[in-house]
Amino acid sequence: MEQATTEGAIDREQLHELAQQLRVDSVRAAAAANSGHPTSSMSGADLMAVLLARYLRYDFDAPENGANDHLVFSKGHASPLLYGMYKLAGAIDDEELLTFREFGSRLQGHPTPEIPWVDVATGSLGQGLPISVGIALAGKRLEAADFRVWVLCGDSELAEGSMWEAFEHAGQAGLDNMIAIVDVNRLGQRGPTMHEWDTASLAARAAACGWDVQEIDGHDLEAIDAAYARALAAGQPAAIFARTKKGSGVAAVEDQPNQHGKPLADPEAAVEELGGIRSLRVEVQHPPTAQPYEIERTPVERPAYEVGEKVATRGAYGDALAWLGAVDEKVVALDGEVGNSTYAERFAAKHPDRFFEMYIAEQQLVAAGVGLQTRGWKPFASSFGAFLSRAYDFIRMAAISDADLKLCGSHVGVSIGPDGPSQMALEDIAAFRAVLDSVVLYPSDANQAVALLDAMREHRGVSYMRTTREATPVLYGPDESFRIGGSHTVRSSDDDAVTLIGAGITLRECLAAADELAGRGIAARVIDLYSVKPVDAETILAAAGETGALIAVEDHWAEGGIGETVAGVLAEAGAGTPLVRLAITVRPTSGPPAELLSAAGIDSPHIVAAAERSLNA
């Protein structure tokens, strides 16, 4: 390898050489993979060369150092540029660079945290900036830290509303540790972007959100340098709208249409045009030593409810979260401007410094959680379950990022009553189950909600708790234990003819149905399937073996919920016990909860009828 270039000041010509190496390596990596996004990388090469050589503070030998700056590629498809920077920093060698996109290589098509210097997976556009808001919030609000969050954004992704949620939130929160570098290369995947090089329109919007804005030529090394210097001194979040040319440096592709997402036709000629292969190295500045910080913890007792008392599990969520904030200083909470409905406000009341109001912006809500957890915080983010569907792409990507993210959705099912179907989460179990390695919990009473929320705190990964709006009777004592992957058999006997499986609001209905069936001389087992994923297959299969039929009841669409979870267990085992699935199958309306449960066919009389039918079949 050639001499590192940062012995002494780096001059313009040296910066140009670094940028050319980034271009060359983008071309080479994509050529080796025969796929990838070299032209989207080349447009940002000058921007990243100056950043790496003069501004980024990062110890590549110690990615766990909390004082390191963060570098987030919101335009994740420019991964060849990012990996080229790693080579320039000496973090990977040329051989590894050329494993780009190979099976088994950590240098995947889009960056993931399998690479130690990557915080979060990107590649779904419009996510890097809102996630960076969470990282920056950790630095400003929790850690009083000096690190900066540098975010390379594309111009195409500025069409995503989530980017503007981020601009707005960062502006309002005064996150002067954020620098958004927008690589305005004018060309999207299939043609020109909406605004091409009209950076003024974009800058005006960012300025109105409270950002310091600059418009520069993104290939002018002095201008880039000056822009970074100003951004660091801005005292507010800073956005640099840099006009660039896609594929810059190679005439055959520079600012040409139809050159997105494909290797160059003649990579060798391109490398020659760019001045050949280089092996330069930059000594990246190390960060200053991190300062310790302290988190105050207001003492809060573990909530406990009396059996028979009527408590909504959403209330228990709020109580338990406040308690967990006292138990664990890493616990933080975020809410989507409905904290008086989800009861996240109870956490906020006890631990205001660790509560984040994210307003009606569920993508930013979830993204901020993902950002916070990159710094070791344990975020609990809540909204109505229905509205978490707004952030589904972020949740999907959080799992790809292997993020430690805890989510709570309140107001699930038709049992919310008069507000009507727009407010009812009826797809949340299906959606959350179909997330990699997720945990889906649906507590049936308040004490169980407390225990399960503590289990979520201890669990590392994407987990989701579904809570009920209505107050329901407390069934379990405060000392009973519940676990991820568990279930609780509330009633059973050797004579059980049928098994009723419910969770949340439907467990109450199952218990009432069991009473009614008992009066008719039919013994019914009742299983509280509070852990929908992972599921307690053993208990289900035992019930299938010991009783004549199973009735699964849920306040959720028939697809992907409790019923299908049970069906999967039975079918895989080849159990021939028939399963009746009671779930929501018609469009709900407004009305009192009891009428809606009845209209949907999931209340106790319908369960009784289904049990009798199944036994007479």
Next chain:
Amino acid sequence: MEQATTEGAIDREQLHELAQQLRVDSVRAAAAANSGHPTSSMSGADLMAVLLARYLRYDFDAPENGANDHLVFSKGHASPLLYGMYKLAGAIDDEELLTFREFGSRLQGHPTPEIPWVDVATGSLGQGLPISVGIALAGKRLEAADFRVWVLCGDSELAEGSMWEAFEHAGQAGLDNMIAIVDVNRLGQRGPTMHEWDTASLAARAAACGWDVQEIDGHDLEAIDAAYARALAAGQPAAIFARTKKGSGVAAVEDQPNQHGKPLADPEAAVEELGGIRSLRVEVQHPPTAQPYEIERTPVERPAYEVGEKVATRGAYGDALAWLGAVDEKVVALDGEVGNSTYAERFAAKHPDRFFEMYIAEQQLVAAGVGLQTRGWKPFASSFGAFLSRAYDFIRMAAISDADLKLCGSHVGVSIGPDGPSQMALEDIAAFRAVLDSVVLYPSDANQAVALLDAMREHRGVSYMRTTREATPVLYGPDESFRIGGSHTVRSSDDDAVTLIGAGITLRECLAAADELAGRGIAARVIDLYSVKPVDAETILAAAGETGALIAVEDHWAEGGIGETVAGVLAEAGAGTPLVRLAITVRPTSGPPAELLSAAGIDSPHIVAAAERSLNA
């Protein structure tokens, strides 16, 4: 009822009376329901009184009249205000008004199209404005119509990025038939909004998006009137940021905290303070007669592929869509700036007037489709399947709206290869199945994709087609027929020992596995389960009865997909035939498709092994 007020000009005092009636009726409706959002309605009463009396052109007796203006309550929780307007217009009577939120009443907690004057369900904030963009696009781009789209927005919902997708898109498309009326009442659900009465910051952003902007006192009737007049003459989309007071007119709640989403404590006193109950009526202007319009149709032949030819189903989507555009002038297409990947560009090439480029803004993409279908268009909206997850809340609400929306997600599953997991749709079947009355199709070859897309065109409702990136062999002749709810048994014999169930890319693997098993003396039935929802239960149950085991194989997470669909069928029938589910269970990476299918355990060798294991169990 009192004399209608529009005999002659309506003066200021009359307008005030109308607004007071809207306030009174909001208070009364919420009191009758003992729930609802009266204060959020009262803030917008003056704005809506002036609109109804002087600007809206709507024939309430003929909601099907295509010349009617559209009125969309993006802040759907202000439903008492909307229903009060209906009473003022004589469309409903006072008795019906007071059925608000009752079970069986069409006056639900949030508006739905069960009411004939409502275009789309709202109540999930941030959706009304982007949907209105679709309505306005229909008027400007397709119908050359004179109707206007009036949208009442809340200030809290301006935190949703989807609103800014709409501002941006409407500005770029020059939708001068859109008027956004923002009721800036400063207070959200749990406290002040992000910007309170700082309308300047909001207006600056909208102006930068190309809108005419005004900031007014939303309780000043003359100012409101002048603002509407200017908006109609603006020649660009117009936004009116109206500073209002939540609960205006009743001192006990006006601009007070903790008054969101609840009836007034003393409704009778409030009605008295507002001047008592009124029964005024407004003669709403009727629209001018609609002008006919013509749609040009470029002839396109139905695509047909030769058996054995290698064609990607995404390519067939593009070909078939271009054909359907020729068959049916109501077919329109939208894409999220990936038309050269989804192949929606093939429609655009033939029918440019009916193609809508929505850029990288999937919420706006789906919302525009919902808007277009309110005017009888048949929208097909496409993006990568993974990125449709971005619009999941819009899809959920589209079903609540009973919308006729056709969606296509390309690049599904690990078989996309080197781009890696951020680009792979692996949750789309689960997510789309968990949508009310949805149809989920997953064609296994190109000719089938053509037939199924035509079926989607004819089907009314939310339907989804999943397409494959890779070219796969054409299996079926162009004249074979396929239907929603059908399946195709590709191989079967009386000796079948095992049944292999696949769709899309995994059908190819099932066929290869069946070949291999045949060589080992095991006859395997192969079912192409191209219609995942609704599913052909009969064929599955027949196979369960006639073969010893079923293997379901899918390029999708194990939850909520093909395997669980099959499991549900088996378990409900009490079929004891064991089911093996092969699906994606570990985090995928980049790599060649064949290696990824193998690593995931869903390629033909894994199917063969699973079949042999299941027969030896």
